[in-house]
Every structure is written in C-alpha cells, then in structure tokens.
Amino acid sequence: GQQVMQIPQYQHVQEGEDFTTYxxxxxxxxxxxxxxxxxxxxPVFLIQLVKSGExxxxxxxxxxFGEAKKNSSLHITATQTTDVGTYFCAGRLSLMAGSYQLxxxxxxxxxxxx
Amino acid sequence: xxxxxxxxxxLFRKEGQxxxxxxxxxxxHDAMYWYRQxxxxxxxxxxxxxxxxxxxxxxxxxxxxVSREKKESFxxxxxxxQKNPTAFYLCASRPREHGELxxxxxxxxxxL
Numbered sequence: 389g390q391q392v393m394q395i396p397q398y399q400h401v402q403e404g405e406d407f408t409t410y411x412x413x414x415x416x417x418x419x420x421x422x423x424x425x426x427x428x429x430x431p432v433f434l435i436q437l438v439k440s441g442e443x444x445x446x447x448x449x450x451x452x453f454g455e456a457k458k459n460s461s462l463h464i465t466a467t468q469t470t471d472v473g474t475y476f477c478a479g480r481l482s483l484m485a486g487s488y489q490l491x492x493x494x495x496x497x498x499x500x501x502x
Numbered sequence: 503x504x505x506x507x508x509x510x511x512x513l514f515r516k517e518g519q520x521x522x523x524x525x526x527x528x529x530x531h532d533a534m535y536w537y538r539q540x541x542x543x544x545x546x547x548x549x550x551x552x553x554x555x556x557x558x559x560x561x562x563x564x565x566x567x568v569s570r571e572k573k574e575s576f577x578x579x580x581x582x583x584q585k586n587p588t589a590f591y592l593c594a595s596r597p598r599e600h601g602e603l604x605x606x607x608x609x610x611x612x613x614l
Binding site for chain 1: 537542544547560592603604605608
C-alpha cells in the first residue's frame with residue numbers, strides 16, 4: 389500500500405497567495421525528492437533533501453525535511469500562474485544495499501486563479 | 503541533445519493485444535525505470551533495471567514485461583494479461599544511486 393502520504397490532493401489559490409503541500413511517511417526516509425509536473429507534461433526534478441531538519445530555498449520555493457526524517461513540506465510564497473501543476477514528493481524507503489526505490493506521494497495539484 | 507525518448511506518444515490498442523512501449527536514453531545512465539500514472543494515483547513503479555541484462559519487479563509488475571539488452575534501451579511490453587492497461591506510462595533514468603530521476607515525455611495508452 390501507499391507508504392508516502394501527501395496532502396492536500398488539490399489546492400486552489402488566488403495569484404499572490406501562498407501554497408504549501410505536505411508529505412508524510414510511516415517510516416524513516418533516507419532522503420526525499422520533490423518533482424513538478426506541468427499539465428500535460430512529465431515530472432521534472434526540483435530538489436533533494438538528505439539531512440534531518442534540512443531547509444533549502446529556490447527563489448519563492450522553500451523545502452523542509454523534518455527532524456525525524458519522516459515528513460517534508462514544499463512552500464511557495466506569492467504564487468504565480470507559472471506555478472500551476474502537480475507537485476510530487478518521493479521518498480527513498482529501501483535501505484538495502486544496491487537498491488534504490490523511490491516511493492511517490494499521490495501529488496498535490498495546484499491551480500492558481502489570476 | 504541528451505535526454506530520454508519515449509515512443510509512441512499516443513497509442514490505441516484493442517483488448518487482447520500486446521503492445522510495446524519504447525524508451526531510449528543517451529545520458530549514459532545505468533538505471534532505468536518504468537512508472538504508471540493514473541489520475542489521483544501518483545506514480546507507481548512497474549519495473550526497474552540497475553544494469554544491463556538485469557531488472558527487478560516494482561510494485562505493480564503483473565501483466566507487464568521488460569528487457570534490458572542495451573544500456574540505452576528499456577522497452578516495456580503491456581501484455582493482454584494486464585487487466586486495466588489504459589494509463590500514462592513514464593520512463594525514467596538515473597545517473598547515480600542517490601541522484602534524481604530524469605523522465606521521458608510519456609506514452610499514453612488507451613485500450614478500446
């Protein structure tokens with residue numbers, strides 16, 4: 389079953405408002421990645437977080453990794469219409485040597501009303 | 503340009519027919535992956551391969567088959583045994599063990 393939960397599933401915001409999506413795992417993650425998929429497109433890598441409590445910023449996007457490495461969040465400040473799309477988190481659950489499987493959350497679909 | 507090429511972009515097939523989706527990469531990546539995407543379901547792993555001539559089942563491998571005869575190529579066959587094959591299929595590759603995934607543009611399969 390799904391081991392990486394992502395909420396909310398949908399979010400509609402007025403342009404200029406902030407947006408946050410949350411990702412939670414039932415088990416400790418060795419790292420977490422975030423991807424963005426524009427409508428009709430394919431997922432594109434945004435960032436990877438590895439360390440407990442890590443915070444990274446990319447312009448208006450702020451990514452956080454929880455202290456226990458079981459949760460993460462993506463926050464967008466002052467959304468723009470170019471932010472429209474579905475945001476996925478993906479956590480590495482397997483710690484077996486030589487294996488590398490990412491488990492994706494179901495994504496948060498962001499709509500921005502101009 | 504370097505990248506991942508999936509073909510065809512759109513494919514229609516009748517029930518009971520097998521279909522093969524192509525995935526080619528010129529990024530010199532060792533690992534390649536196939537994901538299935540359904541509305542509201544995120545990405546689910548079908549098969550992955552970390553090296554030529556080796557591959558492993560993912561979470562939803564039933565009804566699918568793959569091969570990895572060349573580093574550049576990782577085709578996916580959707581067999582007639584797959585009960586609900588209509589979906590968006592994404593191929594991806596990864597340059598190193600902890601690196602990010604690079605996705606192709608996807609193949610949208612519709613079974614009539």
